[in-house]
Amino acid sequence: MKSAFHNLATGALAIAGALATVPACAADAIKIGVIAEAQAVAGSSIAPAAQLAAEEINARGGVDGRMIEIVVYDNHSSSADSVRAFQRAVSEDKVNAVIASYISEVVLALEPWAGRMKTLMITPGAASDVITQNIAKDYDHLKYTFHGYLTSSSLAGLVCDAAKDLLVDPYKMKSAVIMSEDAAWTTPLDAGYEKCLPEIGLKVVDHIRMSPDTTDFTPIFNKIEGDKPDVIITGISHVGTQPTVQWKSQQVPIPMFGIASQATNSTFWKDTNGAVEGVFYNAVSGPGVAVTPKTLPFVDAFQKKFGNFPSYAGYTAYDDVYMIADAIKKAGGTDSDRMVDAMEKTDYVGTIGRVVFKPKGDPNPHALKTGKGYITGLMLQWQDGKQVNIWPKELAVGSTKWPSFIKLKAAAN
Amino acid sequence: MLFWQILIDGFAISALYALGATGFTLIFGVSGVLNLSHGAIMVGAAVAAWAASSELGLGPYAGALVGVVTGVVLSFATYFLTVRPIQTSRKIAEAEKEIFILTATLLWGIIIQEAIAYLFTNNAKTVLPIVDGVVIVLGVRTPSNEIFTAFVCWFAIGLLWLLVNRTKRGKAVMAASMNPRGVTLLGIELSSIYLTVWAAYGLLAGTAGILLGMFLGVSSYSVGPLTASAFSIVVLGGLGSVSGSLIAAYVVGYLETATAYLVSPAYRTIPALLLLVVVMYLRPQGLFGRR
Known part of the structure; x- marks a missing residue:
């Protein structure tokens, strides 16, 4: 004891x-x-x-x-x-x-x-x-x-830069619909899109903001199709797989291009059963891109x-x-x-x-400097289960490929 | 064109709501249990189907089978782990059992939801669809999967109707929902009837979850809204009334679809919820409730 x-x-x-x-x-x-x-x-x-x-x-x-x-x-x-x-x-x-x-x-x-x-x-x-x-x-x-x-407004600028090189110049696209989720990060993003898309020659014919917990996108895509744009410019992150899956299952004939945060994940192909094929998304990095x-x-x-x-x-x-x-x-x-x-x-x-970082006195102090010499971002496209970098040219590993259900009106003219 | 779009889209989504709500109302009608883990069971079945078909590469049919089995397993687990121990407990007063079961199933649903988020992340998953492609119906480009969904839903509801109205077992279930004591006097074990009902419920909720996963995709976030939507459809139709739930599912489905098309997708669910409030004021037993 x-x-x-x-x-x-x-x-x-x-x-x-x-x-x-x-x-x-x-x-x-x-x-x-x-x-x-x-x-x-x-x-x-x-x-x-x-x-x-x-x-x-x-x-x-x-x-x-x-x-x-x-x-x-x-x-x-x-x-x-x-x-x-x-x-x-x-x-x-x-x-x-x-x-x-x-x-x-x-x-x-x-x-x-x-x-x-x-x-x-x-x-x-x-x-x-x-x-x-x-x-x-x-x-x-x-x-x-x-x-x-x-920041969202830099992201919008980078998407517009890429859209000019990848959509407007080669395919003579003229109009766009902005589709984004209702969240804090998309307010400046959408404002950026509204400003920079017309500057590169894409007329914004409609602007759809949906709730991040939207489940059925059928009405949204039908409305967009009715607007007859050349491209859908996206701002989606928290909304999940649904917009991508329904875009494919409904065979919406209009390309999706822009910010789709979840598409940056390597698992997104499996999460969507490959529905993401052909989707363009902005990122700061990509597999195999040095x-x-x-x-x-x-x-x-x-x-x-x-x-x-x-x-x-x-x-x-x-x-x-x-x-x-x-x-x-x-x-x-x-x-x-x-x-x-x-x-x-x-x-x-x-x-x-x-x-x-941007200095004190800038409207956005402590934000990253972007553009040539700093951070330029990339534009990648999902192709056959892989994320392929398409833009900027010096870092590209492939070229644009559209899924068969995409109908490019402008290119046909 | 817009009219046909609303008609076709609304039909598929309503059929899905109907299937989801039928099992929920069946359980309530027969055993008086409001199963608040309903959404979790649907999502569990869908995520299992996704994991089997996409992660393990078993293909859509085997995946769907795994999903349905998971639905039944989760349904029995709900019954044996949460509902039955409370029903048979002597420590809980009879009058309080209902609220205990309500709380227990709610917590059980949260356990399943967190387990799914832990094991599979809370990213949305889409179950590999059994049918692919699109068909033109009345000028509307409709995904074949949407038609498939509506068909399977009505097939399952039809089977349930046959079970209840045409088989001895089903008639006993029906009788139990009207007068449990009478059924026991006829020499039928109530507990075996409950097992039948929970099995049928597992099949219905599992199937609904998988179809939802194919049509719209699910994540662990969907658990709450799915339970809530089944609950409001069932309350709107009248608690325990299967036909009431079916009609209410179509009312809600079409109201949502029409709002999404005619007003804005952002306000999709609002009119249906307002309708629920109005019905609660004017007819608290629901549109087709018996009491």
Whole structure:
């Protein structure tokens, strides 16, 4: 009995000793919180990609000898859960920076918290312009947020650039219908489309915004067919497989071209039983496309470690860890304000191109610079179960192929 | 042209609603159970069919079979794991059992939903369709799958009608829904009748889920809306009345389709919900309810 008590007491002492040493270790490690959607395909690559980058950095000795530790929180695609996770990450788990979400609504909910808790936050996948517009309005409080993915209005511009080269010039297309889901990220996207499509010579004959939980697209496609456009310009992400599947099963004779976030996933062919054949979508990366020398090694390492391909937010999350590590190195520590200053000076060639943030004073501070020399984006088309890059020309691996049910009116003239 | 489009599209989607709601109302009519895991069972069957046909490459027929079997398995699991233990429990007061079963099936549905999201992500999946291509019906380019869906739905509902009206077992089921005590006095085990009903329910919900997965695609997000739509159709038609549910399914299906075509797809579900509210005010027992 006595010995049992003795064992217990020594055990307790040992645990207490171990606990006492933990804070010392934790102070050494750099902690990066990842708040993402574990169950959504776009979000599920964020944490693994960040983990991969951290392991690579740690294998090379970490940041000035300090190891990077990734702390993962599943937000169940909910803003409320994300805010709770953010508070926990900062107050209890003492993270030094946060990589958060691919959903604009979530990032917009977290943005003021990053300001209040003075914690650097970067989003690898949200798109709404409002995120950076907020920073412009209240820079001193909101400067802790960085936008590590393209804003919706940049996306609209890139889609228009590609549409000119791929649709207007070769097929003499003249008119378009915009079809987008009703969400925070599409408001600036649609405004961008409305502005840039006429500039490249595509008249917008109709504009359909549908609820993201629309299930039956038959009426929508019938209405679009009635408008007789040359192309459907898309802005879809959360709505799922239905628009693509019904486009095929109804054999809508008009091409779909634009943003279709889920089409960036390698599993989308299976999810739609191949209905995605012929769909054009914008992305910052694609299988086999060496956007930079870092792109393909990253994809290989990710595939080897996790057995699947990263979603678009995986590429950016991987780069984000490297950029945060660089910022900490430059700032000489994890003081948030100095990290923000260092992040603003980022000039980093990552997996999706050269990352430079727009400066204070810009209407969209902390947004990525786009265009030649920075990030240009790609336009890919699904062909026979593969994602084939078609645009820009210097990175193209194939050429446009339309499914048999597509009838190009303009080309026939 | 618009008229024919609404007529044809509305018919297919209504048939699907009807099939989904029939099983739901059958269970309520016979055993008094409001099964709030209904949507989860439909989605479970559809995702199983998708996994078997697309992931494992078994093809559309074997996939559909796997889906229907999954529907029946989930239906029995619902009965044996959540409903029956409460029905036979002595610790729960008889008057409270209904609310206990309601809560238990709701939670059970959430368990299934989260399991699907965990195992297969919450991305929408489309079940490999058994028929492909399009046909022109009255000038409307209609996917063959849509016609197939309507046909299978009515075939299944027809089979159910035969079962209930033409077989001894079915007549016992019908009798149990009217007077359970009377049936037991005739020497028929109520528990075996419940098994028949849950089996039939599994077949109906599974089939409806798979057809929905072929026609529109499903994800773990669809669970709530599917339960809600079956529930509102059944309430509109009158709880426990199978023919009432069929008619209500067509009312809701056509109202939604017409709204989507004539007003805007964004407001698709609103008029049907308003109608439900109005019916609840004027005729709380539903359009064809017996009480």
